[in-house]
């Protein structure tokens with residue numbers, strides 16, 4: 093089988109696609125995979141060397157309809173033509189996409205050629221492209237069970253969201269050379285999605301002295317756009333713009349303070365890690381709040397809106413939670429949400445749908 097994977101932009105779109113691609117490559121009948129992305133996005137760092145990467149320019153529809161919308165529409169049509177030609181020349185049999193802007197030309201081009209298309213939607217509240225184009229897909233795999241009801245015209249199946257291989261293997265210890273953290277200390281990990289979260293970073297730095305005093309250590313993944321990322325220094329504090337070995341870090345951590353992107357939530361569940369969630373307030377249609385609500389309902393996390401959360405509130409909440417048996421219950425609840433074999437399920441679905 094020859095498959096085009098259209099996944100672009102953030103870790104939330106790319107890591108599940110890469111995990112699925114790796115799973116497909118393990119199949120007895122190997123699957124030839126090529127990638128469709130956008131120039132200058134994360135895929136240009138993660139994909140080359142693994143799969144041939146084709147890039148096109150795409151953008152989303154923003155704001156009120158007007159001249160800008162017409163230009164975007166014209167560009168979308170242009171990109172559909174480009175993807176059609178790629179699919180035809182390359183003799184691809186199907187398309188797999190993890191949604192977002194890149195999914196629109198990929199699904200439309202595949203559909204216009206009668207090719208089979210599998211879409212994975214990791215968010216509880218499906219994005220615009222998913223809502224609009226899911227009825228055109230052969231099958232839509234969803235990360236949250238509740239999403240099925242939000243896509244009444246699609247053939248939707250709940251498979252969870254695939255995670256990187258390291259999350260599915262026995263947990264490895266944190267490499268002491270990368271993160272020298274004593275074995276017996278309580279550890280808070282702060283993560284703002286694949287791009288970091290400047291507002292959360294600021295809040296955490298203000299709360300940190302009280303947490304250090306309580307004996308906690310902090311690993312702070314700041315992202316690379318925080319100008320103050322290096323402003324805090326303490327023996328119990330390690331700040332990094334990005335860290336790869338999230339599986340080892342989440343398995344070692346006692347509590348996470350996190351945005352509520354679907355990728356991170358899935359990993360928190362697999363690592364049985366309780367969390368304080370602060371949804372990104374500017375995420376499209378506030379979808380991170382809907383993701384977080386599913387974890388709160390399950391008892392796996394607590395959620396605070398950024399606009400309501402003060403330094404005092406977060407300081408106390410963390411101190412209380414780190415000392416409370418409620419954390420264990422939250423960890424168990426997180427574990428119940430985990431679908432560890434999501435990549436296998438999704439790879440099988442693609443194989444069945446596209447026909448290898």
Ligand SMILES: CC(=O)N[C@H]1[C@@H](OP(=O)(O)OP(=O)(O)OC[C@H]2O[C@@H](n3ccc(=O)[nH]c3=O)[C@H](O)[C@@H]2O)O[C@H](CO)[C@@H](O)[C@@H]1O
Nearest residue numbers: 102103104105107285286313334335338353354355356375
């Ligand atoms: C701002 C925004 O709109 N983000 C969206 C984006 O994901 P975004 O990439 O922001 O967030 P996710 O939580 O889905 O994924 C982040 C991924 O990056 C990894 N990571 C993060 C930091 C780090 O140092 N190292 C590392 O490996 C995390 O472990 C995770 O796998 O797409 C997701 C899937 O549609 C959405 O749910 C998110 O709401």
